[in-house]
Amino acid sequence: MKIDRIETFLLHAAPPGHGGWASRNWLFVKVYTDEGLTGLGEASGWPRVVETAIQDLTPLLIGEDPQHIERLWQKMMCAIMGHGMTGIVGAGAMTGIEMALWDIKGKALGVPVWSLFGGKMRDRVRIYAHAHTRERARTLVDEGYTAIKTGGIKNCVETVAAIRDEVGAEVDLMVDVHGPPWLTTRDAIALGQALEEFDLLFYEDPVAPENVEGIARVSAAVNLPIAAGERHATMWGVRELIEREIVDVIQPDTGRAGGLLQMKKMAAMAEAHYITMAPHDGSLGPVAEMAAVHLMATLPNFLILEHLADDVPQRYEVMTGQPVIADSHIIVPDTPGLGIDIVEEAIARYPSTGNVSMPEDTYDYSYVYARHARSQWLSGQQTPPPKYRPGHVF
Numbered sequence: 001m002k003i004d005r006i007e008t009f010l011l012h013a014a015p016p017g018h019g020g021w022a023s024r025n026w027l028f029v030k031v032y033t034d035e036g037l038t039g040l041g042e043a044s045g046w047p048r049v050v051e052t053a054i055q056d057l058t059p060l061l062i063g064e065d066p067q068h069i070e071r072l073w074q075k076m077m078c079a080i081m082g083h084g085m086t087g088i089v090g091a092g093a094m095t096g097i098e099m100a101l102w103d104i105k106g107k108a109l110g111v112p113v114w115s116l117f118g119g120k121m122r123d124r125v126r127i128y129a130h131a132h133t134r135e136r137a138r139t140l141v142d143e144g145y146t147a148i149k150t151g152g153i154k155n156c157v158e159t160v161a162a163i164r165d166e167v168g169a170e171v172d173l174m175v176d177v178h179g180p181p182w183l184t185t186r187d188a189i190a191l192g193q194a195l196e197e198f199d200l201l202f203y204e205d206p207v208a209p210e211n212v213e214g215i216a217r218v219s220a221a222v223n224l225p226i227a228a229g230e231r232h233a234t235m236w237g238v239r240e241l242i243e244r245e246i247v248d249v250i251q252p253d254t255g256r257a258g259g260l261l262q263m264k265k266m267a268a269m270a271e272a273h274y275i276t277m278a279p280h281d282g283s284l285g286p287v288a289e290m291a292a293v294h295l296m297a298t299l300p301n302f303l304i305l306e307h308l309a310d311d312v313p314q315r316y317e318v319m320t321g322q323p324v325i326a327d328s329h330i331i332v333p334d335t336p337g338l339g340i341d342i343v344e345e346a347i348a349r350y351p352s353t354g355n356v357s358m359p360e361d362t363y364d365y366s367y368v369y370a371r372h373a374r375s376q377w378l379s380g381q382q383t384p385p386p387k388y389r390p391g392h393v394f
């Protein structure tokens with residue numbers, strides 16, 4: 001069997017409008033073989049740019065036997081190495097192709113992808129959903145969810161307190177601060193310490209991902225499990241977080257970590273350090289999620305998987321073999337390969353319309369807001385933030 005064609009499918013993956021998620025795209029990758037078997041993957045990490053990277057890599061793969069996945073991954077890695085640190089763009093491109101190769105191998109052998117990674121540790125994979133209000137948390141718990149994540153620094157402590165009060169002690173809660181550059185390490189420590197009383201499953205991306213020493217300082221000062229890694233690529237990208245045991249939970253993004261085998265290697269590194277894995281899924285589409293389900297089924301140190309509950313309509317239209325969800329879990333499928341396919345007519349209805357977020361006019365105000373929010377965590381006072389005036393220097 002030989003690879004004879006690779007196609008990409010880029011689509012708009014946000015609600016209509018120009019909000020913060022207006023630039024969310026999904027990029028699906030389909031690898032075709034001369035024997036008629038096809039494989040499906042998904043790549044993130046700036047999808048339109050990743051699409052071009054995949055087109056650049058395609059000539060390296062045409063005519064190759066798709067079963068030699070590690071060798072083909074090394075071939076791609078060597079090909080882009082000269083571009084310097086390729087980061088999540090290069091890793092995203094390799095991820096989409098590599099994922100499709102596992103799908104082909106599974107179909108060729110008649111086994112699910114999880115069977116190729118050591119077999120199942122579990123028949124279902126635990127998931128969590130997102131809530132930013134007490135009411136949304138109640139709805140999710142009533143639907144069966146047993147773990148909920150909230151995020152951002154705006155009224156963070158009050159939001160977590162309200163959700164904990166609403167759902168009780170039995171539901172796992174997580175907080176994601178999204179590692180913004182305007183949040184200092186000291187502020188992240190102050191917020192983390194204010195959250196300690198809520199018994200979180202983890203405190204995620206407390207500072208910017210590039211600030212490894214900052215994450216380490218938060219980890220040393222805050223008595224909560226620390227999670228990070230969604231914006232890191234390849235096992236080398238997460239090595240320091242794991243080796244120094246800075247994090248308790250490593251969170252690779254299944255669409256841009258470098259591939260399923262890279263994630264399995266990361267998981268093994270983490271396992272040796274008593275660290276669990278909880279993959280990022282926030283910007284991803286349904287193909288990468290299903291790939292994560294297959295891989296997480298095999299990991300002894302799997303913790304929980306992010307899931308976009310009640311996502312945009314296209315999530316449920318562009319892929320066959322949708323996940324079966326019950327009691328805060330996705331059932332691990334037994335179909336060969338990933339057990340899914342894309343619906344090209346549905347994808348065509350959602351053309352990509354933008355590729356980067358458009359920061360609001362008050363973007364520089366975020367730094368001031370972070371200082372103000374800190375004063376609220378420390379004082380417990382609910383005071384309005386300072387008024388932003390264009391051009392005003394705080």
Ligand SMILES: [Mg+2]
Nearest residue numbers: 176178204230
């Ligand atoms: Mg996150």
